[in-house]
Amino acid sequence: MITLLFLAATFAWATETSPEIANGEYLTRIAGCADCHSTTYTNWMSGGLPLATQFGTFYAPNLTPSVQYGIGNWSLNNFKRALREGRRPNGQFLFPVFPYRSYSKMTDGDIADIYGYFRSLQPIEQPSRRHELKAPFDQRWLVRFWQWLFLSAKTPLGPSQTLQNSGNRSPDWTRGAYLTEALAHCTECHTPRNDLGGLETQLWMSGGRLPDGNLAPNITSDSVFGRGRWSRTDWVRFLASGMNPENRSVRGEMALVIQNTSALTPSDREAMVSYLMSLVPIARTPK
Amino acid sequence: MKHAVLLIGILWISGCNVSSGPHRPVPLAPTAGSSAQGVSVVGFDQVRPLLARFCSECHPARSGPDWLDYNQALAYAQNGKLKARVVVQRNMPAVGSPQAASISDADRRMIGAWADAGGPRESVSASAVPLNAPGGGSPAADETSRPLIQKCLQCHGIRGPGSDNQVRVPRIGGQNQQYLFEQLRRFAWRERVDPEGTMNDVASILTPEDMREAALFFSRWQGLVPDRPQHVPERDRQLAVQGEMIARRACNSCHRNGAAHFDPTDGWIPVLEGQSRIYLRNQLIEFRKSSERSATMHEIAKRLSNQDIEAVAIYFDLVR
Numbered sequence: 349m350i351t352l353l354f355l356a357a358t359f360a361w362a363t364e365t366s367p368e369i370a371n372g373e374y375l376t377r378i379a380g381c382a383d384c385h386s387t388t389y390t391n392w393m394s395g396g397l398p399l400a401t402q403f404g405t406f407y408a409p410n411l412t413p414s415v416q417y418g419i420g421n422w423s424l425n426n427f428k429r430a431l432r433e434g435r436r437p438n439g440q441f442l443f444p445v446f447p448y449r450s451y452s453k454m455t456d457g458d459i460a461d462i463y464g465y466f467r468s469l470q471p472i473e474q475p476s477r478r479h480e481l482k483a484p485f486d487q488r489w490l491v492r493f494w495q496w497l498f499l500s501a502k503t504p505l506g507p508s509q510t511l512q513n514s515g516n517r518s519p520d521w522t523r524g525a526y527l528t529e530a531l532a533h534c535t536e537c538h539t540p541r542n543d544l545g546g547l548e549t550q551l552w553m554s555g556g557r558l559p560d561g562n563l564a565p566n567i568t569s570d571s572v573f574g575r576g577r578w579s580r581t582d583w584v585r586f587l588a589s590g591m592n593p594e595n596r597s598v599r600g601e602m603a604l605v606i607q608n609t610s611a612l613t614p615s616d617r618e619a620m621v622s623y624l625m626s627l628v629p630i631a632r633t634p635k
Numbered sequence: 636m637k638h639a640v641l642l643i644g645i646l647w648i649s650g651c652n653v654s655s656g657p658h659r660p661v662p663l664a665p666t667a668g669s670s671a672q673g674v675s676v677v678g679f680d681q682v683r684p685l686l687a688r689f690c691s692e693c694h695p696a697r698s699g700p701d702w703l704d705y706n707q708a709l710a711y712a713q714n715g716k717l718k719a720r721v722v723v724q725r726n727m728p729a730v731g732s733p734q735a736a737s738i739s740d741a742d743r744r745m746i747g748a749w750a751d752a753g754g755p756r757e758s759v760s761a762s763a764v765p766l767n768a769p770g771g772g773s774p775a776a777d778e779t780s781r782p783l784i785q786k787c788l789q790c791h792g793i794r795g796p797g798s799d800n801q802v803r804v805p806r807i808g809g810q811n812q813q814y815l816f817e818q819l820r821r822f823a824w825r826e827r828v829d830p831e832g833t834m835n836d837v838a839s840i841l842t843p844e845d846m847r848e849a850a851l852f853f854s855r856w857q858g859l860v861p862d863r864p865q866h867v868p869e870r871d872r873q874l875a876v877q878g879e880m881i882a883r884r885a886c887n888s889c890h891r892n893g894a895a896h897f898d899p900t901d902g903w904i905p906v907l908e909g910q911s912r913i914y915l916r917n918q919l920i921e922f923r924k925s926s927e928r929s930a931t932m933h934e935i936a937k938r939l940s941n942q943d944i945e946a947v948a949i950y951f952d953l954v955r
Binding site for chain 2: 386598600
């Protein structure tokens with residue numbers, strides 16, 4: 349009995365975190381950081397997952413508070429700069445495989461909470477692996493041009509056509525737009541890219557091709573090519589459990605995304621659905 | 636002496652249930668003896684006296700909700716905090732308080748069962764599925780004597796095939812109805828293969844009505860899970876702590892660490908609390924090998940090492 353009580357006591361840590369860290373953990377989950385920055389659930393955020401692209405293979409770095417290998421020396425401002433400007437503390441450019449185009453839209457408060465959550469993690473002393481990139485894409489300074497072309501931190505969450513009349517939208521919809529565009533970064537896979545790796549803003553969420561060759565479907569409200577026939581219930585169920593209206597479970601990387609969206613609070617999930625259902629229909633099959 | 640009186644009380648109450656048959660109303664007295672016995676779904680009417688006795692001394696006067704107000708209590712039943720504090724962490728009523736000294740395990744279980752059931756206002760009467768005693772869990776004779784149910788009970792029992800950790804057979808008492816039905820259908824159609832073939836053979840001779848009946852029968856035992864093992868070895872305890880961390884990151888958002896948050900759209904997803912560790916381990920290894928049964932589970936299991944699988948299986952086995 350005493351061992352059982354002790355067992356129960358060790359389960360208590362979860363509720364002892366501050367609300368800020370709890371919010372940070374929640375947002376980290378919705379933003380899907382662990383999908384790339386963890387290879388298992390025990391070496392959490394210590395990096396290592398390879399991402400093979402046409403530019404070469406990227407390896408996600410260590411985000412634990414390890415001073416030597418992680419972000420143990422980063423200040424909040426360093427962290428904010430990485431998300432907003434795609435820069436390391438020393439000013440070097442970060443490759444946009446880290447989806448800071450989306451994350452740059454996060455609020456200061458949310459960035460601070462996520463930073464707090466990362467600081468609360470167990471440091472894991474695991475060196476980050478060097479990217480193996482093809483020339484000339486291994487030149488970090490070239491990212492300056494990419495940022496000049498495609499990073500627009502001051503513009504609204506998405507392109508103007510998806511956000512038209514945003515002034516008249518409900519708070520629910522606005523929250524959904526924020527979750528979808530700034531955190532869950534759905535568009536990074538579901539919007540096609542041009543040859544320079546920039547998003548085709550005219551074709552927002554109309555389906556893209558993943559680096560591994562798989563297709564991310566058109567999720568606009570087009571009733572033939574997109575998800576226009578999905579009801580609100582279908583959407584909610586899909587984001588909660590990964591089951592589509594035909595009772596098939598999602599495949600591939602989307603399964604990890606569903607693992608994140610399943611953690612959404614019911615109101616946030618409804619909000620995200622409100623936004624997704626409002627996407628301007630585009631009749632197009634991803635290529 | 637006190638214990639002897641309590642024991643006699645328990646025997647008396649359980650004796651009443653047996654002798655008076657399945658249609659006797661449940662005794663509602665909030666004492667240790669009542670626990671969750673004889674109730675298929677615990678309602679607010681049943682837990683309110685417990686909340687009054689163990690919670691209202693401090694709440695809402697010092698902090699927290701007014702537990703006697705249904706809507707306030709419901710919010711805590713549904714956000715998981717009630718069960719987490721009272722049943723899992725056992726740090727409410729506050730450690731050291733007179734309430735903590737007087738609340739029994741059965742009271743805690745009953746509060747947990749109410750949260751598991753999603754915090755219903757009314758109890759679903761026990762007349763449909765009474766239990767004889769907290770430990771035994773054998774249902775009314777007229778239902779269990781059905782050949783169909785008998786067949787299931789031979790291997791599964793009501794709360795699982797016993798506390799033996801070496802069981803490969805899953806515990807299905809209290810499992811989701813929709814999930815149980817779907818698994819029977821898959822076994823019958825060989826969309827899911829039992830390595831030993833037993834479930835495929837059994838399910839292949841069932842009609843859809845049989846499947847529905849069996850699923851309903853076992854799903855009614857919501858919140859009634861097997862008693863915790865008496866001794867937890869140190870190694871298991873350490874693994875369970877690791878398992879809890881993994882469950883938090885990998886499992887709980889869908890499986891919800893208890894059924895409190897289940898909504899109808901999630902009825903396809905099984906409850907894992909109290910499941911046999913051997914069964915869980917075998918399933919996770921199977922999911923890791925192939926994406927055939929669930930692409931989602933395949934992606935998740937791919938990221939679990941053998942030790943992770945063991946840890947998470949032990950955690951769900953122990954967390955009840």
